Amino acid sequence: MEARSKPIEAWFTSIEQGQIKLPRFQRHEAWRPLQISGLFENILRSPSLPVGVLLILEVGDKELFHSRPIVGAPSLSAKPSMQLLDGQQRMTALWRALTDDYKELKAFVRLRPGEDDPTGEESTDNHPTVEIEKRWDRKGVRQPVWADDAVAAIKRGVAPLSIFRPGATGENNFKVWRDQLRAAKAYSDEIGDFAAELRKRVLSYTVPFLSLPVGTSRETALEVFINMNTSASPLTDYDIVVAQVEEGTGESLHEKVESLLASAPAAKDYGRIEDILLSVAALLSDKPPLKKTYLDDDFGANLTKVWPQVVAGVERGLQFLADEAMLNEKTLPSEVAVYLTCALWAVAADLKLDSEGNARSLIRKTLWRACWTDRYGKTATTRAFADFRSLRPLIQGDSTTTPELFDETVYRLPDLEEIQLAGWPGRKERLPRAILTTSLRRKAQDFADGTSVNRSNITTRELDHLYSFKFMGVDRYSSLVNRALNCALISSATNRNKSGAPPSDYIAKRAEAANLGADTVRWRLGTHLIPYDELVANDYERFLEARAKLIEADMKALCSGAEPTA
Incomplete structure (x- = not known):
């Protein structure tokens, strides 16, 4: 393998012209914002720090592997001259951050403290900080709005990383940014000179790489890929x-x-x-x-x-x-x-x-x-x-x-007492969740709107305490009420409408609102394996005992391979 290096500007030219692509088998992006900011801080500081060595496979007359472009790069049909075996997370972060291609985030470099935060940590000339701002849509408008406004950004002390993009597009980005600040009287020579210096650091930063020559076999290339992958997100x-x-x-x-x-x-x-x-x-x-x-x-x-x-x-x-x-x-x-x-x-x-x-x-x-x-x-x-x-x-x-x-002797089913004492199913524990799913098996109709639980509405359902903390007079973390048998998965709207009332009160309210009366609500509760009479009696221990028996009956049926019966 031959060791060489190229400046970021040369790497960008190769990407834009389709000369370097990824083997199709490469995984998708795995880097998080902190890794992206760390990469650029190593590049922008003086003296700079290394960001790791890339591994390149040189392409001859025929590609050893099907290729795809780096995310966000031009999708050109031309055969590449290089395939990037190791370092795609770094190269993808360089490309997407400098071209402002990320939809969910935008990268900025801090040039000075913000007007709204004069005591904030200041970037130094030798160690500028890079900040990642999350982005989202609100009614068709990208948020936060200031992230697309150069003047609003400089008031916060930051400039978009895209003004450091290599090539003619990057030069234009820098010029437009500078002109916008000047027009708003937000520009100073100090800011402009510092930004220009940082741009030079990006363009001239050299990224070393090792290259496998033309003629390398598929088997060798794959073996080297697996053994030498040095990403911060391991294979x-x-x-x-x-x-x-x-x-x-x-x-x-x-x-x-x-x-x-x-x-x-x-x-x-x-x-x-x-x-x-x-x-x-x-x-x-x-x-x-x-x-x-x-x-x-x-x-x-x-x-x-x-x-x-x-x-x-x-x-x-x-x-x-x-x-x-x-x-x-x-x-x-x-x-x-x-x-x-x-x-x-x-x-x-x-x-x-x-x-x-x-x-x-x-x-x-x-x-x-x-x-x-x-x-x-x-x-x-x-x-x-x-x-x-x-x-x-x-x-x-x-x-x-x-x-x-x-083997029912070695792997027995839980008894009634174990079922009654099982904890809250919101935690990742087997027995509480087994109780919850068993209670959903009869379609678990919502107490109010009557819809059955399914894949399309499961994300809108919430775990509800049938006997609330308020009614029971205990702390919200009490194990007394945080039990699987005291839980029902109902719609968020129904859950919000309970307000910690005694079970008899909110069930009576549901019965009054239902066109078909109390029998309808009784049926809906039954689809959760909730005993109606014991629930409305406001007797917690009696309720737990009754529901445990209902759960146990369906558990035994399901664990024998049968459909539960009424």
Whole structure:
């Protein structure tokens, strides 16, 4: 490998002309605002500090990897002369900040203290500070408005980083900025000279790089990419698998995932889709969903082989999770539930008639026992793998051996007392969330508007204390009222309308407002497994005991694979 360097101005020319692009397998942006500001502060200070070495693959007559432009750069069809293997986060931050391409933020450099904050920390000539301002839309107007106004910005002591952009566009940006300040009598030679000096520092700053010569093999380039990645945001297991798939098949895993999300957009609601897909693929490849599996040289090729099954399993599995009232990540009692369910539906995807019905019951039993027992409390991935290996032939009708998950002696269901004492489901704890999702399984109609809970409205629902802190006369952090049995997931409007009233009062108000009277409200409460009579009796202990029995009955049905009955 040859070591060289180029000034930022030369790098910008290469990007603008499409001479440098990213291999398609490169991950998407991962840097946060603090990393962006730190990068530019290293460049702008005097003497400057290094920002790391880039790794370049020189391109010959044919590209080794499909390429894509840096985010925000011109999308030119011309073949690049270089592909950026390592350093894309730095180069992307340089390009987007200096071209003002970010939609959600804007970068500024502090030239002096602001008029509204004369005691604020002043940038020194040798160490100017870079500040990142968040941006958002309000009724079609970009906020904050001052961020697009050079005069308003200089009153705050800052100037946009885009005036330091290399090339003719950057020169014009600088001139327009200076003229706007002069027209408003906000310009001074001190400000102008300092800004001009900072612009020179940006243009002349050299970024070193190592280059792999033309003739480097795909395998070598991928190996170097994985071993030498020096980003401040280290490669994830998924990033490495993306590279493996590209190396082994020439296909883009990013494109496969985008296609899957187009057909199953709900996948994003259950956490990191990348982690879910890797786990499902590992199980279908007869491997445990562990880092060791993902880093195996053959995993990328195996993932490609089972990809059609992964897609089918995710599509069927996510619909099944919704049917079972596990509507997003915040209602999941167990992370294992998602990938194990999807992997099992991949196995059952082609079954019909009675075979499909039997598989559905078996997967329901698996899902709910995964949530209600402590089987996956420790070493969850290896236990999920062991259970999957037993369940797969069971679904296919090739075995009668049951998984350890179904051993009711070792992995028992909680008793009534444990259900009554379970904490608040807003916390990421298995048992409280298992109680919550079980209470949603009968569609959990809102107390007031009567709508059933579903994926489209789950984000507008709130966890409500049926017996409020105010009514119970306790601190809001008291474990007495912060229990899963004292919780119902209702609309924000209904929740706001309760005002800490006794249960009998707000339920009477709902009954009076409902056209069909108290029976309608009784029915709606029943869809949450809330006992009407015990709730309106304003007797908390009696209410907990009654609701625990209702939850327990549905728990037992679901954990046996059956549909709960009235």
